[in-house]
Amino acid sequence: MRQSQLFTKTRKEAPADEVSKNAQLLIKAGFIHKEIAGVYSLLPLGLRVVNKIKKIISTEMEALGSVEIIMSTLQNKEIWEITDRWSDEKVDVWFKSALKNGNEVGFGWSHEEPITNMMKFHTGSYNELPRYVHQFQNKLRNEVRAKSGIMRCREFVMKDMYSYSVDEKQHMDFYNKVTESYMKVFNNIGLGGITYITSASGGLFTEKFSHEFQTLCEAGEDNIYVHKDGKLALNEEIWNDETLEKLAVKKEDFEFKKAAEVGNIFTFGTGKSEQLGLFFNDSEGKKRPVFLGSYGIGVTRLMGVIAEVFADEKGLSWPKEVSPFAVHLVRLGVSNETLEFADNMYNDLQKKGVEVLYDDRDLRPGEKFADSDLIGIPVRMVVSDKTLAVNKIEVKFRNKAEAELLDIEEALKIL
Amino acid sequence: MRQSQLFTKTRKEAPADEVSKNAQLLIKAGFIHKEIAGVYSLLPLGLRVVNKIKKIISTEMEALGSVEIIMSTLQNKEIWEITDRWSDEKVDVWFKSALKNGNEVGFGWSHEEPITNMMKFHTGSYNELPRYVHQFQNKLRNEVRAKSGIMRCREFVMKDMYSYSVDEKQHMDFYNKVTESYMKVFNNIGLGGITYITSASGGLFTEKFSHEFQTLCEAGEDNIYVHKDGKLALNEEIWNDETLEKLAVKKEDFEFKKAAEVGNIFTFGTGKSEQLGLFFNDSEGKKRPVFLGSYGIGVTRLMGVIAEVFADEKGLSWPKEVSPFAVHLVRLGVSNETLEFADNMYNDLQKKGVEVLYDDRDLRPGEKFADSDLIGIPVRMVVSDKTLAVNKIEVKFRNKAEAELLDIEEALKIL
Numbered sequence: 131m132r133q134s135q136l137f138t139k140t141r142k143e144a145p146a147d148e149v150s151k152n153a154q155l156l157i158k159a160g161f162i163h164k165e166i167a168g169v170y171s172l173l174p175l176g177l178r179v180v181n182k183i184k185k186i187i188s189t190e191m192e193a194l195g196s197v198e199i200i201m202s203t204l205q206n207k208e209i210w211e212i213t214d215r216w217s218d219e220k221v222d223v224w225f226k227s228a229l230k231n232g233n234e235v236g237f238g239w240s241h242e243e244p245i246t247n248m249m250k251f252h253t254g255s256y257n258e259l260p261r262y263v264h265q266f267q268n269k270l271r272n273e274v275r276a277k278s279g280i281m282r283c284r285e286f287v288m289k290d291m292y293s294y295s296v297d298e299k300q301h302m303d304f305y306n307k308v309t310e311s312y313m314k315v316f317n318n319i320g321l322g323g324i325t326y327i328t329s330a331s332g333g334l335f336t337e338k339f340s341h342e343f344q345t346l347c348e349a350g351e352d353n354i355y356v357h358k359d360g361k362l363a364l365n366e367e368i369w370n371d372e373t374l375e376k377l378a379v380k381k382e383d384f385e386f387k388k389a390a391e392v393g394n395i396f397t398f399g400t401g402k403s404e405q406l407g408l409f410f411n412d413s414e415g416k417k418r419p420v421f422l423g424s425y426g427i428g429v430t431r432l433m434g435v436i437a438e439v440f441a442d443e444k445g446l447s448w449p450k451e452v453s454p455f456a457v458h459l460v461r462l463g464v465s466n467e468t469l470e471f472a473d474n475m476y477n478d479l480q481k482k483g484v485e486v487l488y489d490d491r492d493l494r495p496g497e498k499f500a501d502s503d504l505i506g507i508p509v510r511m512v513v514s515d516k517t518l519a520v521n522k523i524e525v526k527f528r529n530k531a532e533a534e535l536l537d538i539e540e541a542l543k544i545l
Numbered sequence: 546m547r548q549s550q551l552f553t554k555t556r557k558e559a560p561a562d563e564v565s566k567n568a569q570l571l572i573k574a575g576f577i578h579k580e581i582a583g584v585y586s587l588l589p590l591g592l593r594v595v596n597k598i599k600k601i602i603s604t605e606m607e608a609l610g611s612v613e614i615i616m617s618t619l620q621n622k623e624i625w626e627i628t629d630r631w632s633d634e635k636v637d638v639w640f641k642s643a644l645k646n647g648n649e650v651g652f653g654w655s656h657e658e659p660i661t662n663m664m665k666f667h668t669g670s671y672n673e674l675p676r677y678v679h680q681f682q683n684k685l686r687n688e689v690r691a692k693s694g695i696m697r698c699r700e701f702v703m704k705d706m707y708s709y710s711v712d713e714k715q716h717m718d719f720y721n722k723v724t725e726s727y728m729k730v731f732n733n734i735g736l737g738g739i740t741y742i743t744s745a746s747g748g749l750f751t752e753k754f755s756h757e758f759q760t761l762c763e764a765g766e767d768n769i770y771v772h773k774d775g776k777l778a779l780n781e782e783i784w785n786d787e788t789l790e791k792l793a794v795k796k797e798d799f800e801f802k803k804a805a806e807v808g809n810i811f812t813f814g815t816g817k818s819e820q821l822g823l824f825f826n827d828s829e830g831k832k833r834p835v836f837l838g839s840y841g842i843g844v845t846r847l848m849g850v851i852a853e854v855f856a857d858e859k860g861l862s863w864p865k866e867v868s869p870f871a872v873h874l875v876r877l878g879v880s881n882e883t884l885e886f887a888d889n890m891y892n893d894l895q896k897k898g899v900e901v902l903y904d905d906r907d908l909r910p911g912e913k914f915a916d917s918d919l920i921g922i923p924v925r926m927v928v929s930d931k932t933l934a935v936n937k938i939e940v941k942f943r944n945k946a947e948a949e950l951l952d953i954e955e956a957l958k959i960l
Contacts, residue, residue, distance in 0.1 A: 169621075204685065205580070
């Protein structure tokens with residue numbers, strides 16, 4: 131994309147009320163626009179990052195055998211009343227409104243209930259299980275405070291997957307596969323090495339620990355203790371002698387860290403199926419409730435975490451896997467030769483399928499470099515009268531201090 | 546996709562309160578699930594159709610130079626108050642709710658206001674215009690009645706595009722291009738020949754006619770008069786002697802038709818920009834308001850219109866352009882040879898990138914054929930012990946009465 135056609139400009143200042151680093155940078159670089167506290171629109175650069183993250187997640191979910199759907203935002207009160215999660219006392223993040231006929235509707239903050247209810251129409255026999263479905267849905271949550279930028283929003287994109295199994299064993303087989311699959315997602319997104327499977331308190335169904343995926347991040351809202359072997363982490367909520375004893379590990383082998391929860395997996399059991407009436411016939415024709423699990427990844431939150439983790443004093447710095455573009459081609463100078471060379475290079479890269487943001491604007495070099503650093507595409511290639519005079523391209527990696535002059539062919543090999 | 550892995554089953558009955566043909570069929574065939582009146586979730590088959598429609602639209606919008614964004618559902622009251630469209634007296638389809646701090650928020654039924662407000666941060670000079678942005682957004686509208694299935698919903702996917710121009714001339718150039726582009730979209734979606742550019746009353750800015758795109762459809766809510774030349778159509782609201790005189794056409798050359806509005810284009814002018822403060826500096830440095838246009842296509846509505854228009858007594862019938870799959874491969878019989886042949890054919894087609902739904906279920910032929918007709922994929926290929934005995938495949942087009950036995954190679958050529 132030509133930067134002259136990208137309508138967003140970088141901004142000197144984020145809104146005064148924006149306190150979080152991720153949102154400040156994403157707003158200044160033109161990735162998002164703040165509507166109200168905790169509510170952001172996705173501008174072209176931000177949408178591209180989110181779509182990259184979604185694609186990486188999709189690939190893994192489909193490999194697990196999950197099928198994509200998308201549930202409605204508007205929620206049927208009756209279904210949530212059955213599971214006693216309609217009242218504001220039980221769930222304190224509901225947005226609700228009235229239909230013209232007086233009936234209340236809710237706005238989806240989660241979707242276990244409607245998906246489980248929907249599955250009733252498509253489940254009959256044990257040989258139709260297990261089933262896995264997932265969606266990328268805009269969740270709406272009436273949060274009291276929204277202070278972590280796009281890491282805790284009133285509106286955010288979540289990937290939620292649900293598993294429907296005949297029993298706990300079939301469920302746990304899948305649960306374990308999802309654990310591996312999630313770690314693959316976080317690796318593929320560029321958060322490998324700093325994301326931990328973290329044990330937390332048991333939750334609804336089980337007295338065993340539940341599992342979260344926590345990425346080390348100073349701006350995160352969670353406190354975790356990471357074992358020196360790197361394979362075990364504990365959420366603060368279960369950080370006590372009893373847990374350490376149960377796991378046969380020593381306190382002094384753990385280090386305290388701030389972290390952001392980027393994913394979680396839950397074992398629900400059969401309670402919700404019994405309440406909502408999701409049953410199947412087993413091989414002996416006996417009616418039994420379906421065993422439910424749910425698996426979330428915070429898609430827009432991930433964009434925020436990545437922004438926080440990799441940014442430096444000059445701006446954003448994207449891992450190549452989720453960068454809005456693979457390369458930032460920056461033209462300096464306005465001689466016909468340079469213009470033509472840069473235009474041709476842009477067209478060639480486009481044809482080769484390389485995603486390139488082409489800064490074809492007539493601005494001062496200082497402005498263009500500042501914009502480029504702020505936007506944070508991992509590779510910058512500068513074409514100018516000077517570089518072309520020696521038949522070179524100036525290449526700079528966003529996460530390295532120094533630029534280098536490379537032969538043109540050598541430079542293109544990087545992409 | 547193997548049908549044994551597609552979790553949805555066809556249903557004998559739609560919900561008793563569902564009166565529209567499109568929703569009845571889409572529910573029975575497993576494309577959508579009804580949550581409440583006017584609110585439907587998209588199941589895998591429905592999501593595939595919607596994604597096909599979105600892709601066709603995207604291609605044309607990008608060809609126009611529009612850049613994709615996605616605005617939030619939650620709406621800032623203050624912005625809508627500036628243009629006097631917050632109160633329920635002015636806009637009667639708002640859903641609203643209260644934030645924890647007592648402030649009200651709205652739920653997006655349209656996005657001219659927030660997009661125009663956002664553009665203030667990215668517009669300065671005349672040489673930064675025109676700009677075009679579009680999104681695929683879930684609109685929420687508090688409709689009094691919802692009786693046309695997914696053709697008039699309380700929640701629906703809309704493609705809305707906005708143009709920001711320096712003046713009326715620049716605007717009209719784009720407006721005319723969009724008109725052509727929209728007709729291309731409707732042609733590419735399979736609605737060519739029955740979709741008309743229809744003049745309607747002028748709207749906010751202009752005393753000229755505005756334009757809608759109407760597809761002939763008995764279940765449509767609009768009444769239009771189509772000229773026998775096929776190029777002119779008039780919405781009932783401007784069907785009078787004055788209009789006919791102005792256009793120099795004769796009453797008797799028109800035919801009355803029921804139709805569904807699938808797209809519309811609006812000239813807003815500069816009013817909203819003046820209210821919201823969206824100005825640019827012209828070439829003489831003078832501050833001038835930006836000229837606004839908006840362009841909508843009802844994405845989920847299109848799925849409903851297509852369902853209505855092409856369905857027959859046996860079920861849905863998709864144009865190939867938007868069909869969830871290109872071919873429905875149906876295996877009958879369970880001999881090892883047939884199983885192996887069908888499995889191989891499925892794998893080969895997958896490898897070739899042909900989108901195939903493979904009915905690998907062990908059901909009676911009658912059930913499989915009924916499901917296939919209901920789902921409505923344009924080409925059905927039956928592989929059975931009988932067809933393989935003569936080295937043939939039975940091919941049936943959904944919109945033709947008779948099946949034919951073709952040589953295997955000949956059959957594959959169709960795809």
